[in-house]
Amino acid sequence: MFDVVVVGGGPSGATAAEDLARAGRSVALLDRAGRIKPCGGAIPPRLIADFAIPDSQIVARISTARMVSPTGRAVDIPIENGFVGMVDREHFDTFLRDRAGQAGAERHTGTFLRMERSEAGPAVVYRDKVSGEERRLPTRLVIGADGARSQVAKQEVPGGDRIPYVIAYHEIVAAPPNTAAYDPVRCDVVYDGRISPDFYGWVFPHGTQCSVGMGSGVQGIDLKAATAALRAAAGLSECETIRKEGAPIPLKPLDRWDNGGDVVLAGDAAGVVAPSSGEGIYYAMVGGRVAATAVQAALTTGRARDLRLARRLFMKEHKSVFRVLRSMQDAYYRSDERRERFVSLCHDIDVQRLTFEAYMNKKLVRARPMAHIRIGLKNAAHLLRLVPETYA
Missing domain, CATH: 3.50.50.60 (FAD/NAD(P)-binding domain)
Incomplete structure (x- = not known):
């Protein structure tokens, strides 16, 4: 026994x-x-440290995250004082x-x-x-x-x-050379209702390969067509497809x-x-x-x-982090107009720094109370439509 x-x-x-x-x-x-x-395959430095993950398992180190809005506006967020590790x-x-x-x-x-x-x-x-x-x-x-x-x-x-869950689908493809549309050290996160009406799409480099996919809980969404659109936008349409996978992701x-x-x-x-x-x-x-x-x-x-x-x-x-992330999803993922405002909010330097400090350390950052206050006010202004969608 x-x-x-x-x-x-x-x-x-x-x-x-x-x-x-x-x-x-x-x-x-x-x-x-x-x-x-x-799976996009992203892991934070805290995971690497807490679970003794060797360098041999890290197929890429991401230094920038790009948020893409429904109108195609892109905000590049540098990952300061760290990186996002990628695994296959x-x-x-x-x-x-x-x-x-x-x-x-x-x-x-x-x-x-x-x-x-x-x-x-x-x-x-x-x-x-x-x-x-x-x-x-x-x-x-x-x-x-x-x-x-x-x-x-x-x-x-x-x-x-x-x-409750969304269905995630992705394709692992052979990565192309570095181009204007594809950067091997940048993760792209696409907030566009044409790709996913309730979640997002992604293009995540994996060294010699790349994960391209999306998720949605809406019935009838053509996951493969959405992924094909992502591949085209990233210049990956002609790249060799290595494998295709789909599975539910709990919410x-x-x-x-x-x-x-x-x-x-x-x-x-x-x-x-x-x-x-x-x-x-x-x-x-x-x-x-x-x-x-x-x-x-x-x-x-x-x-x-x-x-x-x-x-x-x-x-x-982790309850507090989950509560904040749930509130953000409920507020911004419901429409393209809200997604546009969310990407606009990502221009803010306080949002950028606190987001990735929280991601890398897996806890809410409490060392900058004024930054939290500023973010709260800007968030409210966007949700109340007190600022234009396209401010930079």
């Missing part, structure tokens, strides 16, 4: 499995393998799973089917990828880290079948992450993707770490209620 079975081997599940294995727990890591999540999920997720295995987690490849419980305790039942047979992993506790449409959440956690953390007994959720399964930005890798790995902390506590004390610690720890540090 394992101490814990981790279902899902993405950044969240692999992090939880590695942490628990290094703590001396017997861990099984169950992953489907072969699935690559659509095809290799990054494999690296994390391999590292968990090296720490002592036992790897299993297959698809989660259900949980069974008996007097001996719970067990995870899965379909083995090679043989096609049903197999069981007896365990004391389970971490569900199997994505936005988590079967573990759906079957085991109240409310786990009602995660809101679940109110509950555990079932009160033997299951706790992590990562996308718990809904922890940042509103507005859609950033998920950092929060997934933090989610895996706090889930491992909660499991370690429950295994030590024997108290199932200690599984609640995962959500409490996460929200204590």
